[in-house]
Amino acid sequence: MSGCTTDWSNVTLETFNQTLLNDTSLCTSCTCPLVLDGVQLSWVRYYPSLAGNVLFTAIFGLCLVLQLFFAIQHKTWGFLVAMTIGLLLEIIGYVGRLLLRADMFSFSWFLMYLVCLTIGPAFFSAAIYLTLSRLIIIYGRDKARFRPQIYTYVFITFDVIALVLQAVGGAVASVASAYSSLQNAGVHTMVGGLAWQVFSLALFGLLSLDLWWRVIHSPPRNEPMNRTFESLRSRRFFQPFFMIAFFFAGLFIFVRSVFRCAELSNGFGGALANDQITFMVLEGAMMVLACGLLTFFHPGLIIGRKAWAMASWKQNNRDSSSEEGSYRLSKTEH
Numbered sequence: 538m539s540g541c542t543t544d545w546s547n548v549t550l551e552t553f554n555q556t557l558l559n560d561t562s563l564c565t566s567c568t569c570p571l572v573l574d575g576v577q578l579s580w581v582r583y584y585p586s587l588a589g590n591v592l593f594t595a596i597f598g599l600c601l602v603l604q605l606f607f608a609i610q611h612k613t614w615g616f617l618v619a620m621t622i623g624l625l626l627e628i629i630g631y632v633g634r635l636l637l638r639a640d641m642f643s644f645s646w647f648l649m650y651l652v653c654l655t656i657g658p659a660f661f662s663a664a665i666y667l668t669l670s671r672l673i674i675i676y677g678r679d680k681a682r683f684r685p686q687i688y689t690y691v692f693i694t695f696d697v698i699a700l701v702l703q704a705v706g707g708a709v710a711s712v713a714s715a716y717s718s719l720q721n722a723g724v725h726t727m728v729g730g731l732a733w734q735v736f737s738l739a740l741f742g743l744l745s746l747d748l749w750w751r752v753i754h755s756p757p758r759n760e761p762m763n764r765t766f767e768s769l770r771s772r773r774f775f776q777p778f779f780m781i782a783f784f785f786a787g788l789f790i791f792v793r794s795v796f797r798c799a800e801l802s803n804g805f806g807g808a809l810a811n812d813q814i815t816f817m818v819l820e821g822a823m824m825v826l827a828c829g830l831l832t833f834f835h836p837g838l839i840i841g842r843k844a845w846a847m848a849s850w851k852q853n854n855r856d857s858s859s860e861e862g863s864y865r866l867s868k869t870e871h
Contacts, residue, residue, distance in 0.1 A: 541567035550574045564642040571641060580647035582811040585634040593821045594631040597624050600832045611837025613845055615667050620831065623660030627824060630654035644711075652707035654820065655727060655797065658790050659700050659734060661827055662741075665787050666692040668836055669745060671848035672780060675766045675840070680751045682744065695737035702730030724804055731798045738791040745784055749777075769844055782834035786827040793823035 550558065553573060557564050561578045571579040601624040608617035633650030640646060670685035678684065709723030770776055796819035800809040809815060836845055 543567060543570075545570040545573065548573065550576060561642050562644065566641060569642065577806050577811075579641040580637065580644065580805060581641070581813075583813045584641065585638045586813065586817065587635070587638065589817050589821065590631045590634045590638070593825060594628055594635070596825050597627040597631070597828065600624055600828045601628070603832050604835070607832075607835045607837045611835075611842040611845060613835070613837045613842075616664050616836060619660045619664035619667065620828075623657045623664070624828065626653040626657030626660070627828070630657060631821075648707065648711050652704070652711075655707065655731070656700055656703045658793060658824060658827070659696050659703070661824075661831060662734070662738060662787070662790055663693055663696050664831060665783055665790075666696070666741065668783055669741075669748075671836070671840070671845065673748065674848040675769060675844070676748070676752050680755070681748055688744070692737060692741055695733070699730045699734040699737065702733060703727050704730075706730060721804060724801055728798055728801045731794055731801070735791065735794045735798060738787060738794060742784070742787055742791065745780075745787070749780060749784075752780075753777075766844065766848070769840065775839055779834055779836075779839045782830045786830040789823045789827040789830075793820055793827075796820065796823075 548570070550573060554568070557569055558573075558578075561569060564578060569578050571577070571582050571584075601621065604617060604620045604624065608614065608620075630650045630653030633646050633648075633653060637643060637646040637650060666689060670689045673681045673685040673688070681688070703726075706723045706726030706729070709726060710720050711723075712719075796809075796815070800807070800816070803810065840848070
């Protein structure tokens, strides 16, 4: 934040420099106030918190390092790709907020934080979707309403739709002039992508609860693949904590997505879009909690390298005709 101490109390829209008023991209913290006579000149009405944004950047950076370490150790490559992209977007987004703090009138820094933090959580959702398909194999195909690959294909497709809508909305907003109808169209497209993400997360949550209900209320069938993961299912840290952790990670992403829909529904000048405390709690803190659960309950740590590979529905289909003894996991293999 600038050290300028300009007194704007006696300045009105009529007496303010009209060149700067008509093109706020020329403003600096020394030449323009954030708000003048109720008119917002900067992209947000507050200076982003230095401590808060540095803290979130550091946390997401730590999660990224841990995700890389766990994935290399346990070969959870699909999970790694989704988490890495999501965490990089979170880091870039909060760096964008720090840069915006230094130049409150820069649309580039505003767009950098807006787009990255908007689309980043979709990749965390994808990591959860990939994990659910393996949990279906571990608990038994009979526990799920659909085949495990259906969950993966359908919800990843939903994620792609949400990402495309959000990315297109961000692109439209980036080329539009400030507060124009085209910019509003871009914002509404981003809100549409977020709303679609809310819908897909809600549907996914209901199907996850249905899976968990069937798991705890019906014993596994006496089939080779069900017995394969018997020792894993009996581990106290795996059941029920692993599935609960991933459910809550999805819940935190859901809460954050609902908030972002409400935040952007009134445009960049809306009350929620300019409430820093609400943003830091319902965006930042929610994603820190979600990423924390997805990191410290990493599937490589809880499920194990061999079980994770064997629980792939592609690998499972290849092994379905094998002898039980050829792929049964021992208690020391995860």
